[in-house]
Amino acid sequence: MNSLTEENYLKALFSLADDKGEVGVNELSKRLDIKMPTVNSMMKKLAEKKLVFYESYKPLRLTDKGRREAGLIIRKHRLTEMFLVEKMGFGWEEVHEIAEQVEHIQSAAFFDKMDVLLGYPKVDPHGSPIPDKNGKLVWRQYQKLSQSKAGETLVLAAVLDSTTEFLTYLNSRELRLGLKIKIKAVEPFDGSMTVSYGKHTALVLSSTVTERLLVEPAGT
């Protein structure tokens, strides 16, 4: 069994290793807001437990076991977020902090029950995929709204930032998952977009925002 602390390291490693698969100690240190020497010794400990590959001065990589365990924690986190929103009436901007705590609960039955009650959801309230029971996570092929062009019509599929602040901003603009958005214009200077959706006919989104929104072509 891994400690709560170890679980947090695994989760951070998993999310940082998303693309390249490799993570630097420094990078991990910043993500967790824990000093490098502390991270360093924890990596040795996790290497002992066969959860990470560790060699001096080389980047960190999760082992299959480590990736699986991290995935299972993320599964618990995302099932919890879904449960909080769908079954308890929380807003998508309120659930991250609570799930951060609930994800450490040791009870397979508890999360299995959530899964059943939710009807085996594939994504969480922010559009992120929920890993399966083996901790395996697969993202659908989304692209950032910022990479789309004027004239395209897209469906908002996920957000890359689950902070209360960002989601509250989206709420204030009535932006939510599943929404069909048409790009009316892209400002070449700063990348800001004028879009229309629902009752909104000409709303401007800064690149800071469009960078954090994942979309897919309408009608998929």
Place this chain on the structure above:
Amino acid sequence: MNSLTEENYLKALFSLADDKGEVGVNELSKRLDIKMPTVNSMMKKLAEKKLVFYESYKPLRLTDKGRREAGLIIRKHRLTEMFLVEKMGFGWEEVHEIAEQVEHIQSAAFFDKMDVLLGYPKVDPHGSPIPDKNGKLVWRQYQKLSQSKAGETLVLAAVLDSTTEFLTYLNSRELRLGLKIKIKAVEPFDGSMTVSYGKHTALVLSSTVTERLLVEPAGT
């Protein structure tokens, strides 16, 4: 803010102090399965934080602040148990261990939401009262089934033992809260009782069992 460890000490102190209000270090040590010197130093720490009254060689007592904080943790525990049973479909024998973990979650909104969804319940699935938002707990005037006499008809109001083993035993006999039970006979030798309820016309309960069942007169 109190640590998870401190919360467990407070909770144990609260439940041991139920009647007399005073608890010995030794007694607390046994309840928590933590050695006396460890308990001793934790008591000094909690005394620093004004949660317990501590004087050398004298019994421990919770301060008002300590009792309030302990009550609030027990509130979270019991709301959770109720939620698990009523809203998630768990059996009353399955919820203790899960609630033991969930009770430490720091989120007023989470437990407030449970409270609302449950319709502000007064008791948990085992009949124990749920402390109010000030941590105040009041037991109704129940008595043990073992103290009742032949001929009486009683309603099963609460259980004094929430272990999986005991509750599974009760399940196997279809004994559940709210049930109307008639005492047909009491065996003077060992205090065992022959009772009838529901489909059961002559079931024998040992004193080990009747000691753990709280009842009130039928029709209250």
Place this chain on the structure above:
DNA sequence: ATATAAAGTTAGCTGGCTCTAACAAATAAA
């Protein structure tokens, strides 16, 4: 190619929570 900067490591310390061993006080028994 060398100097500088960034990233990674080692050594040693701290606080929180646990322990054992040894001792002191209070209570119960002889």
Place this chain on the structure above:
DNA sequence: TTTATTTGTTAGAGCCAGCTAACTTTATAT
């Protein structure tokens, strides 16, 4: 009332997960 037992306390140690300071290695810039 003296002794034995139980209960409570002190001292000292260990593990976990964090830290700072000092050093080494790797990467970057001049």
